[in-house]
Amino acid sequence: MDRSWIKFIPDAASTMAGKVDALYFYLSGVTLFFTLLIFGVLIFFVIKYRRRSPFEIPRPVAGSHKLETLWTVIPFLIAMSIFVWGAQVYFEQARNPAGTSEIYIVGKQWMWKVQHTTGQREINELHVPVGRKIRLVMTSEDAIHSFYIPAFRLKTDVLPGRYTNEWFEATKTGTYHLFCAEYCGMNHSRMIGSVVVMDPSEFDDWMSGNASQLTPAVAGQQLFQSLGCVSCHGANGEGGRGPELAGLFGKQVVLNTGQTLKADEAYFRESVLNPQAKIVAGFGPIMPTFQGQVTEEQLLQLMAFIKSIRVVNPQPSTASPSAAGSASPSRGGASPAPSPVRTASP
Numbered sequence: 001m002d003r004s005w006i007k008f009i010p011d012a013a014s015t016m017a018g019k020v021d022a023l024y025f026y027l028s029g030v031t032l033f034f035t036l037l038i039f040g041v042l043i044f045f046v047i048k049y050r051r052r053s054p055f056e057i058p059r060p061v062a063g064s065h066k067l068e069t070l071w072t073v074i075p076f077l078i079a080m081s082i083f084v085w086g087a088q089v090y091f092e093q094a095r096n097p098a099g100t101s102e103i104y105i106v107g108k109q110w111m112w113k114v115q116h117t118t119g120q121r122e123i124n125e126l127h128v129p130v131g132r133k134i135r136l137v138m139t140s141e142d143a144i145h146s147f148y149i150p151a152f153r154l155k156t157d158v159l160p161g162r163y164t165n166e167w168f169e170a171t172k173t174g175t176y177h178l179f180c181a182e183y184c185g186m187n188h189s190r191m192i193g194s195v196v197v198m199d200p201s202e203f204d205d206w207m208s209g210n211a212s213q214l215t216p217a218v219a220g221q222q223l224f225q226s227l228g229c230v231s232c233h234g235a236n237g238e239g240g241r242g243p244e245l246a247g248l249f250g251k252q253v254v255l256n257t258g259q260t261l262k263a264d265e266a267y268f269r270e271s272v273l274n275p276q277a278k279i280v281a282g283f284g285p286i287m288p289t290f291q292g293q294v295t296e297e298q299l300l301q302l303m304a305f306i307k308s309i310r311v312v313n314p315q316p317s318t319a320s321p322s323a324a325g326s327a328s329p330s331r332g333g334a335s336p337a338p339s340p341v342r343t344a345s346p
């Protein structure tokens, strides 16, 4: 593993690392340039305009619009260049790109618990493949933590009661530091670990090496049964007394208030822990809360299960001979919006 050429800069091992560094060097360069310029001019003027006799009276200085415009416009342009460039890098990091694979992270005083979609679990270690985009879905069981991988130039708060994301694509194999970067109690400084970046083939071996463990989706399916979710949402989330869950993630949901929202991770979490908060149109407030009955890891497993179930049958209504004539089914009905209830039996 080759070290960085400047020792006080960590390894650069992700696609974002170079971009963050370039911006940082630009900021440092601008700061250094103006520090030297200001102090240079200051020292020069102190010498040049020093008082030469005790009776000397300085000449009065009239203002200069040209000069004032210049020293307003130039710093403005420099500040805007930092802003625009910084925003670009920020948005690239903040937006999750397409085609990522997910890894679940739960922070806890004082360890990092990692769960891969194939069922592998790790503590204070994170194995990832080089050259693939990885998205972390993170939450905390207790205090606020912060998941920090300096070599990836990546740091995101991990909060109780919420999911936060970060993504990266490692560019170099090796072992890198993992820190908690938010003071979270007595052993905060020991809440450290390592990120192991492996060759993709080596990583796939590692992932298949421990296949006895349940995948989060399968563990979630078992929870879905044992917690009794099936009695309202169906064994495969096909809906009934509760809204349909198959294929729900990422879709738009219409609530009984008429409001529409995207079914994302935050919505899922709230719907399990505080089901009365947002009720899907057409359903009553009958779901009990599961607050205190599921751990953070189990919530992630339930979510993995719901993400994994797809609509099995693409055409919802069994082909009835009377409907065969209408070529476009969307024109036939009077309802303008797609109904959340699929099981239509006239």
Ligand code: CUA
Residues within 6 Å of the ligand: 107, 110, 144, 145, 146, 180, 181, 182, 183, 184, 185, 188, 189, 191
């Ligand atoms: Cu967790 Cu500091």
